Amino acid sequence: MVAQIMPLLEEFDQKTHSETVYKVRLMAAAENFTAHASKVPRASGCFPPCGFQVEGSVYNCRSCQYDSCEYPxxxxxxxxxxxxxxxxxxxxDVLFPLPGDIEVVWRYAETETQLLELLKEVTMGADLLYSIPSASPQHAGTYQCEIFTEGRSIVRQYFYLTVIPQTVIGHSELQSLFDQTLVSGGQSPQVTPDLWEGSLLRLPPPSLLTVCLSGLLLLLLFSLGSLFWWSFQRDPIQSKDSRGMQGEKYVFL
Known part of the structure; x- marks a missing residue:
């Protein structure tokens, strides 16, 4: 800009041309400077891919106003x-800086969706973390967190949670162990401390253990009862056979 204006100032001091000529040349110099300045990359404070980022707005020299990041x-x-x-x-979490006075709303839907009318509010406060201590299939679905500042929404994030049932995990791990055994030529892989601590050797839920133990106890009682009944039915037959053999012996004598 200085390189284009300084020669005009020297000519203007010497009054080489009329004011109209200098006015036209100044306008041309300004347009030339604007064209070159628009090609220079500007430092942007925008962090893609989403969120209304006030701090990332950049001043536009051509429009004389701040341009927002224009992310959804x-x-x-x-x-x-x-x-x-x-x-x-x-x-x-977001990549851009958040204001100090934020409010976080967590919502949940049983299906995979981004429709606000299907999402039900779960919690409201300033906690950016949502935790589930022990996941179960009923926790599966879409979780949304929406951040507000001064009553205005600035970002909405979505998480789709999939919970793998314990039976599927057990089948997958057994299949993996079987595949490893085939690869090793029939030799079972060595059980390491990590494997003992892993999910392969985890005990089933207490409810399943109770059902299994109850079934085993009933089976044991049924077996004992069948054995007792069989012994009771056999004793009269043996006594009758013994009496019959004694009578035949008496006849032959």
Whole structure:
């Protein structure tokens, strides 16, 4: 800009041309500077891909106003997979700085959706973390966190939670162990401390243990009862046969 204006100032001091000529040349210099300045990359404080970011607004010299980041409020859905009875956490993190006075609303829907009318409010406060201590199939679905500041929404994040049932995990681990055995030529893989601590050797739920033990106890009682009944039915037959043999012996004598 200085390089284009300084020659005009020297000519203007010498009054080489009329004021109209200098006015036209100044307008041309200004337009030339604007065209070159628009091609220079500007430092942006915007962090994709979502959220209304006030701090990331950049002043536009051509329009003489601040340009917003122009990102949507809704962020892409994040997939979360967890095994049954395991702990899982979802954090409403954003890359851009948040104001100090925020309010966080967590919502939930049983299906995979981003429709607000299907999402029901779960909690409200300032906690960006949502935790499930022990996940079960009924926890599966869509979780949404929406951040507000001064009553205005600035970002919405979505998490789709999938809970793998314990039976599926057990079948998958047994299949993996079977495949490892085939690869090793029929030799069972060595059981390491990590394997003992892993999910392969985890005990089933207490309710399942109770059902199994009750079934075994009933089977044992049924077996004992059948054995007693069989012994009771056999004793009269043996006594009758013994009496018959004694009578035949008496006849032959």
């Amino acid at each position: 409020l809704d962020c892409p859905v994040k997939e979360v997979v967890v095994g049954e009875n395991n702990r899982t956490q979802m954090r409403c």
